[in-house]
Amino acid sequence: MSSEWLNGGANVVGTSHLDSKTPCQDSFAIEYSEDKNWIAAAVCDGAGSAKKSEVGSKLVANAFAKKLIYLSEEFKTKQPGTWINDYIIQQVLNVRNELRKIANSDNLEDYHTTLVACLVGKTGGFVIHIGDGSLVGGVAFEDKNTLVIDYERFISEPQNGEYLNETFFITEPNWIKNIRVTPLPPLDWFLIGTDGGSAFYLNHLNIDKQDFITSFIGEVRKIPPTEWSAKIKKILEDNRAINVTNDDKTLIFFAKKNFINKDLKMMFKNSNTQGIAQENKKKEEEQVFENDKQNKNKAGFQESKFKSHKLLLIILFASSLLLGLVSYFLIN
Amino acid sequence: MSIDYSENPNQRTPCILILDTSGSMQAATNNGGTRISALNDGIKLLEQSLKDDSTALVRVQLAIVTVGGPQNDADLMMDWTDAIHFQAFPLKADGATPLGRGLRIGLQLVEQIKSDLKSTGISYTRPWMMVITDGEPTDSTDEWLRAVAECKDAESTRKVEIFTIGVEGANMSKISEISSKPPLQLEGVKFKELFVWLSASLSAASKSRPGDKLELPSTDPWRHVGM
Numbered sequence: 001m002s003s004e005w006l007n008g009g010a011n012v013v014g015t016s017h018l019d020s021k022t023p024c025q026d027s028f029a030i031e032y033s034e035d036k037n038w039i040a041a042a043v044c045d046g047a048g049s050a051k052k053s054e055v056g057s058k059l060v061a062n063a064f065a066k067k068l069i070y071l072s073e074e075f076k077t078k079q080p081g082t083w084i085n086d087y088i089i090q091q092v093l094n095v096r097n098e099l100r101k102i103a104n105s106d107n108l109e110d111y112h113t114t115l116v117a118c119l120v121g122k123t124g125g126f127v128i129h130i131g132d133g134s135l136v137g138g139v140a141f142e143d144k145n146t147l148v149i150d151y152e153r154f155i156s157e158p159q160n161g162e163y164l165n166e167t168f169f170i171t172e173p174n175w176i177k178n179i180r181v182t183p184l185p186p187l188d189w190f191l192i193g194t195d196g197g198s199a200f201y202l203n204h205l206n207i208d209k210q211d212f213i214t215s216f217i218g219e220v221r222k223i224p225p226t227e228w229s230a231k232i233k234k235i236l237e238d239n240r241a242i243n244v245t246n247d248d249k250t251l252i253f254f255a256k257k258n259f260i261n262k263d264l265k266m267m268f269k270n271s272n273t274q275g276i277a278q279e280n281k282k283k284e285e286e287q288v289f290e291n292d293k294q295n296k297n298k299a300g301f302q303e304s305k306f307k308s309h310k311l312l313l314i315i316l317f318a319s320s321l322l323l324g325l326v327s328y329f330l331i332n
Numbered sequence: 333m334s335i336d337y338s339e340n341p342n343q344r345t346p347c348i349l350i351l352d353t354s355g356s357m358q359a360a361t362n363n364g365g366t367r368i369s370a371l372n373d374g375i376k377l378l379e380q381s382l383k384d385d386s387t388a389l390v391r392v393q394l395a396i397v398t399v400g401g402p403q404n405d406a407d408l409m410m411d412w413t414d415a416i417h418f419q420a421f422p423l424k425a426d427g428a429t430p431l432g433r434g435l436r437i438g439l440q441l442v443e444q445i446k447s448d449l450k451s452t453g454i455s456y457t458r459p460w461m462m463v464i465t466d467g468e469p470t471d472s473t474d475e476w477l478r479a480v481a482e483c484k485d486a487e488s489t490r491k492v493e494i495f496t497i498g499v500e501g502a503n504m505s506k507i508s509e510i511s512s513k514p515p516l517q518l519e520g521v522k523f524k525e526l527f528v529w530l531s532a533s534l535s536a537a538s539k540s541r542p543g544d545k546l547e548l549p550s551t552d553p554w555r556h557v558g559m
Contacts, residue, residue, distance in 0.1 A: 160455075162446075162458075163455075163456065163457050163458045164455035164456060164457055165458075165537075204341070204343070205453060245541075247541050
């Protein structure tokens with residue numbers, strides 16, 4: 001059975017790491033379920049300050065892609081519920097134990113790594129996130145002769161500490177305080193990246209770089225999916241990419257077949273020019289809030305499309321709340 | 333005067349200089365100048381070095397608090413200024429060394445810049461506070477103890493990174509109370525070397541990304557080794 005999902009992904013070592021002769025500390029992993037209905041992806045950014053972070057990032061990325069696909073198998077016999085959060089927490093504990101064995105120590109700071117991982121099926125899914133990196137995607141909507149690619153936009157934003165050179169890691173003792181599990185709508189396309197990869201499609205205010213996204217999707221549309229990974233690698237290695245970031249870069253792109261095969265002009269719901277991108281974040285948040293309100297008013301006719309993922313969404317939302325409470329009590 | 337961030341939304345690396353400009357800084361140096369003139373030369377070089385670095389130029393922010401000087405008080409001499417707009421100006425030495433008061437003004441300025449940056453949506457690295465003195469504090473004991481307690485607290489809660497530099501004649505044991513990091517002593521009047529180091533260090537900090545380890549350049553060119 002072939003999957004309705006297509007993907008391409010690559011990572012490249014950053015120029016700053018080439019200068020200091022450190023290896024690429026980013027890792028990523030992609031898995032499909034046996035029936036091809038589910039995909040799992042994980043990207044990890046090993047800390048430049050940690051001695052063996054490339055080991056940490058590789059182990060965590062591989063473990064999460066595999067464990068999330070295993071979780072999808074459980075969906076055949078179990079309804080989604082709060083047990084999903086228990087499962088996720090258990091996987092973090094397991095992977096931390098694996099790292100402890102390798103480190104031969106309780107202190108995992110040499111293996112510091114961030115995590116963005118997702119499990120996505122036909123009707124939605126969820127994303128797990130600790131630290132920076134991001135997942136950005138959209139539910140598309142055909143409007144006359146154009147394809148609005150962010151009719152519903154989703155972002156799992158990077159989360160850093162107060163200072164921009166400090167982020168959160170799954171390997172920190174207080175990881176549970178910083179883990180976020182967010183339900184995903186039934187996305188038609190999404191990009192996942194470490195912070196180096198995210199710099200291509202998000203600006204410093206976490207606003208989409210729409211020009212990059214539309215031209216990128218436009219280009220991959222023209223080539224066979226087997227060439228997507230090579231294309232992404234080429235983009236990440238381009239000399240001009242040095243101006244974007246000198247960090248290690250990982251970028252994965254997923255798209256549904258029926259989305260990528262539509263030969264329509266792509267556009268964003270609200271085009272943001274460079275000027276808007278420079279505006280302060282507060283304005284942007286107000287805009288997103290306003291859009292959300294408008295969407296709610298318009299969403300009626302799309303109801304059937306969203307019905308099935310609503311249940312998952314509600315359950316995951318409730319689970320996230322529970323997770324928050326558990327973390328709060330654990331920490332205090 | 334507040335900074336217009338709309339014309340430069342770059343991330344920022346703020347650094348406040350707490351500079352001793354007390355009467356003892358008038359002391360003559362071997363090369364015919366004075367400590368204060370050497371300090372002024374160093375600050376000029378800091379301006380030049382920052383302006384020669386295209387990243388530091390748009391990301392580093394400076395503020396200057398003087399301790400002593402003609403006003404014989406701790407004063408904000410220069411409010412937060414982007415490196416691109418920074419112009420060195422000569423400082424005059426006179427009066428006593430109310431360092432404790434200077435440190436407290438510095439900590440307030442650090443909180444103020446963080447709050448400004450936060451409200452504008454500009455990301456930033458941990459602010460630095462660089463303290464340079466050649467004497468010993470003349471504050472009341474209460475004022476001094478309050479200042480060092482505030483510095484230690486700000487340091488342990490990661491509000492600020494404090495560096496303390498003693499110029500010849502400084503009471504090193506007193507300055508060591510400011511920070512958990514031991515103070516470094518300046519070799520002679522190598523202010524120029526010190527400020528070139530500061531510029532290079534700020535440049536490195538201004539380029540840092542999440543998870544990066546900040547490698548600062550060697551302090552050998554200006555640090556006095558042995559007591």
